[in-house]
Amino acid sequence: MNWDIALFLGQDGLVSGVIYGLLAIALVLVFMVTRVIFISQGDLVAYAALSMASLGGTKTPGTFWLLIFLALIVLCTEAWRWKRGIQIDWKTTFIWTLFFPAIAAFCIFLLPPESVICNILATVFIITPLGPLLYRFVFRPIANGSVLFLLIAAVTLHGILVGFSLLFFGAEGWRISPFTEQAFHIGSVAIKGQSLIVVLVTIVLVALLFVFFEKNIFGKALKATAINRTGARLVGIPIEFCGDLSFAMASFIAAISGILIAPLSTIYYDTGFLIGLKGFVAAIIGGLVSFPLALFGALLVGQLEAFASFWASAYKEVIVFTLIVPVLFWRSLRSRHVEDDE
Amino acid sequence: MTRQPLLKLEKFSVAYGPVRAVDEVCLELNEGEIITVIGPNGAGKSTILNAIMGILPSSGETWFDGQMLVKHSVSQMVANGLCLVPETRELFGSMSVLDNLILGGFYRWRKGMRDQEENLNGVFKIFPKLKERRNQTADTLSGGERQMLAIGRALMAKPRILMLDEPSLGLAPKIVYEVLQTVSSLRASGISILLVEQNARGALKIADRGYVLETGKVALEGVAKDLLNDQKMIDTYLGLGNNSNNL
């Protein structure tokens, strides 16, 4: 182990850590507002990466058809609920079921397929509405269930999404070329341009999220819904829409994450799960409530993984996952054990 | 000229399974009034407020500003201009005082009304202590300050009707006096107030009219000043009233 190798590993770890961080933030966000532990965040990241790769090969990604299919189902369900007298928020429903898919279709079919920018746009518009649509299809009907029940539903959904992934993208891995081949040199260490892009985009995204939650009133409203549902209702915060919004933000983050990692490594139809799991570890380090701690946890996981893979590559997963146990223990001690009392 | 009452409950009932927590209550709140609902514990006072707000389902008729309400959801009530400060306050503990207040104005903001800054200054004028502590998180405030924050947050929505559920709960007598005085002064801004209280004397002193509830029914009602010295009311509170003595 010398400085060069350490720096190289450190850079590697930083890039993975940052991706895990994005995943972790999305997981914490969704959990805070809806109490769903959204295991499939990783699957959506894989969807985004694979869609990018598909589009790069000038093929219409299967995820687009999944989006259309889901949109139709949700439209039918909402119409049926409306007939039964339930109040429906048609505006937001149309945004997820008509607006986003339409723009995605426009990007795919009418814009030049060679342009990386158009592919990025298309991917974002395909993946982002998947979140709220999945929320409405799977989680909203059982929203009052226990965290465990929601977790089981999330796991079931994961199985379905992986199945679709295999169907759309096959068992072969996909890869796209990096956005830039540039590399900078500090001493003898090369800093890849691609890595820089990843870190920079993440910083911008995290900054935007920070501003949203701290400065924007809607961001505060989302946070408030997570803190106190009843209080949120009393001041007129639309709880259901908050569920939609949190899933939409999570899938937007997934879209960006997928676009960022597609050039970094080969993505397979089931890569999502492992990435998601590591992001999940990071989120747990943050107790599923703290964004900064989750980010820190993610960076830690990234570094740990990078160095563990150097020293004992076979056991790197064992190390990472065994790490969770003492963290959970520590977390559980810290979180105020509120007895299920009166 | 008699105006329509702003809020009217007719044969209003709330049931928990077979038990009627509120039993065919009739109540009226006129514009600009402060009315208080008092009574011993377990009489159903909080239940009435929660049901009016739409948190609990109810039967019977609810009239708002001359119109009978068909849909009774929380969002509907907020839209109508009702604000509830519940017994448990339901503050956003880990958010700052300022954020709690800003969120109080969320509904107005959503509807395009951008008078949050102005309303905020109004609330700070009524509760100067909140201005002092505006950057502290809500869960670091004392009991009395939390109560003020809860009321302030409700005021940010510029409600037509403000409903307060036992604001004196858990507060030291001196603070109770302060809070009740503040509630009394709100009348000047044109808000109509429905005050549920355990502290009967304090409530009756600031109210125009009062209703005494006992096991879900209205046992007594009248002008607040008269009720203050009514022996029957005192007996009801101590469980020795004639109404309850049907053993």
Place this chain on the structure above:
Amino acid sequence: MSAKLTSIALAVFACAWVFLPDFTVSLLDYVGIYAIVVLGLVVMTGVAGMTSFGQAAFVGIGAYATAWVTTSSFVAENLGGILGPTFLPCVGLIFGLIITCALAWFLGLITLNLSGFYLPLCTIAWGLSFYYLFGNLEFLGGHTGITSIPPLSIASYSLITPRSFGCVIWLIFFLLLWLMHNLLDSREGRAIQSLKSGRLMAESMGINTTSYRAKVFMLAALMASTSGWLYSHFQRFINPTPFNLSSSIDYLFMAVIGGAGYLWGAVLGSGLITFIKSYLQDIIPAIFGTNINPESIVFGLIMLFILQYYPNGLWPGLVKLFSPLVKSKKKSSIERYEPSQLSSRNMPPKGTLILNAKGITKRFGGLVANRSVSLDLKAGEIHALIGPNGAGKSTFFNILSGVDFPSDGQVELLGESMTGKVARDFATRGLGRTFQHVRLLRSQSVLDNVALGAHLRGHFGWLACMLRLDRREECALQFEAIEQIRRCGLGGSEDTVASSLSLGKQRIVEIARALSGQPVALLLDEPAAGLRHLEKKDLATLLMQLRLEGLSVLIIEHDMEFVMHLADRITVLDFGTVIATGSPQEIQKNPRVLDAYLGIDEKSEGSL
């Protein structure tokens, strides 16, 4: 399910076993292997409320342990001569069980006290760790695994065919089913069922929840390990793949779909999912062509559907469908046994000081909830603790019952200082209590709920209960429960499901439960809340009768009228301090009490 129906079903199954086609038998073998794991999960998750996403790891341990023992040259050299091929697998089984036991104990120590959803998350963690470990250890064959595992054999007969091996599988399953049924149908079973409704109630009945949770966890782990042993000798080769998170999730599915909390749900769930998966694997390629494999999608969609529409699993629905055929279990099934003697307590004479709280102060950070509160309770009296909302009554009550501890002062029960002791110790010493929000086992009968209160008066442990050695004691416990139910005026409702009773009756059940522990002091938390008028009358009559019998009763109440006509002494709390103590007549005239209830304002300083 009744014994008669079960025996018929078993007989049919045994007969059919001979005639079923090979493919079905093979499938049923897998169903049986899975069902053993799921049975443990049903008890752990469904009954005791602890979710595990890591059972596959224990299956793996059992599988690898026996695989190693029976194929390793090391073992063959040292033990091969002594033990023939028949016994080596048994060694493998025992070896696996020992490792599982040790691991489960260790993991349980760390993770079982994790609150809320941290436990299942932890199980995911170590489940994953083990999976990767299995795949990386060279002496376990790495990713290829271990092959040529010998089959089970009895004497010289090798159980190679699915049909013959299946007999062992199902024999073991039904044995375990019988043991689990016995366990849940006993005193210990009641204790396990109470784990789900939170620590507070169980601990107040004297149940050591930590120890019980650990035992349930270990039980489930041992069953999973046994399943692994069977799997190894059935398949005769293993690799890490089936011991991953997906399998753990599948087991949980089987438990939930079948009906977590219902033992037969284990078979239903395993059978259903195994057959559906097999069916899908056959017909889907026929419909969609062999290039596309959407089985997991269809499977997932079916599971989602069941989760949304049958959140309690399918077994309860099935039972309802067939309920005309199945008679519900009556308590009379135990009346064949002579009851044994239960441990009894001598009631102290009237006037003895039972409970004595001296100078109790409780601070929560800066807030003083109780300030130097003193109260005493004597045998043969009813003492009421009243006060306006927020006065600190609940805090004080929690301290009196051992749920919380005071910042200052001490509580003495029957003369013994209870400082540093927990709710369990209070229960052992003779304190019985009820709860402000009724805490009954909602799906159980009144009889089972009340019998839970007598937990400390029984002695037979887990093994004895599983082997049905506890029947005489169980008889006595049930007799005691029936007597308390009748004493409280609920005779006839013994078999009624607790959740179908009115709130008033449920509160009486709680009192009966407390009474079956033969308490010297009874603490009641707002017993009259939500009661209708007649119910309050009945409650008052009951309490007066208990007073006559020498019991000491402390009531927290808001209902002034109820209390004034019932209590011998009343203590009034306001703002955390005692403002008055005395007879009801004295209290009614006390100006400070009037102030507390009617409210103070600045001008009137208290006098009426």
